[in-house]
Amino acid sequence: MEKVQDALAVSRLGVAYGRRRVVHDLSLPPIARGEVTALIGPNGAGKSTVLKALARVIASEGELRFGGTDLRQLAPRRRAALIGFMPQALPQGTELTALESVVIALRAGGDADGLDRRAVAVLERLGIVDLALTPLDRMSGGERQLVSLAQAIARDPAMLFLDEPTSALDLAHVHRVMGLVRAIARKGAAVVIVLHDLALASQWADRTIVLKSARLHSHGAPREVITPRMLAEVYGFAARVEHVGDNLFIVPDHAAAGAARFPS
């Protein structure tokens, strides 16, 4: 019960873009502190929209409480101190350097002391201090993604929302980033991460929430949730799910997958 009190509680969430309602009356299981929660689902399931609504980057209806505090009533600055958000889109065409971007993440949030030193420390945590003075515009997609993550975690937020943070990273960086994300959670943050890679979700997430057409399909531990039945129902994809130690492998049913790819 105490854990639920301490968690992010989401009920009757509604989001509209203009007159188009994209999320309606969505309630989620409690998102606990100290855990990594993976938000999964097919393209267009509403994962990014729900993540933005939880991070309060877009307006939403419904209840959003964290440790008993109504996030919708909180002043923007106080809310920003609690929340770290990494959008899927990376900044384009900016001459800002990695270090400057992290300094701004600290400063714009209201912090004022030791900004440079703290920003450098964040870059060191991610192993990208060599990029400190490189403009974002001259970085690879993967490097920019790491800098974007640095901005999100700069203020040690109590809630961290990451939208596909590893989509442009190589294997080694994926594991480094996911290890860091888990460490942040273990220190007491509630982490929600949108992932397309279900094997990664299974390996690193404590809980999984599956969305289909902006509705809750299922939730629970990754092993319980990522099943052939869920893959068929949510993704329309026929496959076996095999577990080897902590790792999960999705093996497509070739006959069914082939038929799906090349319909007659």
Next chain:
Amino acid sequence: MTGAAAPADGGQALAAYARLRRRRLLLILLRAAAVACVCLRAPGPGPAGLPPLDALGSLTGLSTLPPAQEVILWQLRLPVALMAVLVGASLGLAGAEMQTVLANPLAEPFTLGVSNAAALGAALAIVAGLGASWLPANWIVAGNAFLFAVGSLLLIQLLARVSDAGTETLVLFGIALGFTASAVLWLVQYMASQDALQQIVFWSMGSLARADWTVLPIAAAVLCAVAPFSFAAAWKLTALRLGEERATSFGLDTRRLRLLALLRASLLAAISVAFVGVIGFVGLVAPHVARMLVGEDHRFFLPASLLTGALIVSAASIATKLVVPGLMIPIGIGTALVGLPGFVWLILRRHRRT
């Protein structure tokens, strides 16, 4: 902008960042010195042929000129030189803020149709021959230009609010409004009398010759009133360069930030256009040059853009007097001719470097 090897550890990164900031500050101070030099040099050239050194001596109080030349220097030339600085600074700052809040490197007062609307306002006042016994005609022309400029901005903001549009739509509204204002301006020119047409054409090319000691304090006051608010918003504006969603996640009200920045930019542009006519190019180029010099940390970028604008218009005002002896070419033509080659060179240099 780094120019040096990548830092190997945190200590090196901090030291390199401190060096980078010092270099940017130095570049801004050098730019300010350049503006001061050009401004002091600007009153010299002209049809009355004031010897540059004598003019400089009179300005600095070290010597005096014959009475007639003193009048030319202090009543005609100096206001023009100072107006060049003020207008350039205003347009440079306006362009920088607009490019940031609209996330568009092509944004400037022209992009949102502010300049075209002001030109239309002036033309209508000229053609209608508006005047009053208590107010000179050129003040009415300037006032009408200002009203149209501010009105165009309010109209765009209203359209954006009603349609819940993003920055791209805002720019498109601006472009559409600019074309509409231009079309109506052509219609006014087509129907205008010979005299009025001449005035309108002269006005739309921009002229610093309208500057005098009555309008200078107004332009200065507006710049001095607006610039501190721009500089105070430097952190927030820099955050906006990381993207709208990111800035919102920092707790910033991006809509309010954008509205206030556009109001400031439009006020600066409207005052400039109202007093000296349409001067294009400066609002577009000055921010680009500043960005290449000092990056996009707005604590450096905004003052650098302001000073670059002042430098371009001041240099152009000298060039317009020197190109054809005895003839003062309109400043709007001068800024384009002076600014363009330097701008192309900077872009080519940047592409080679990347």
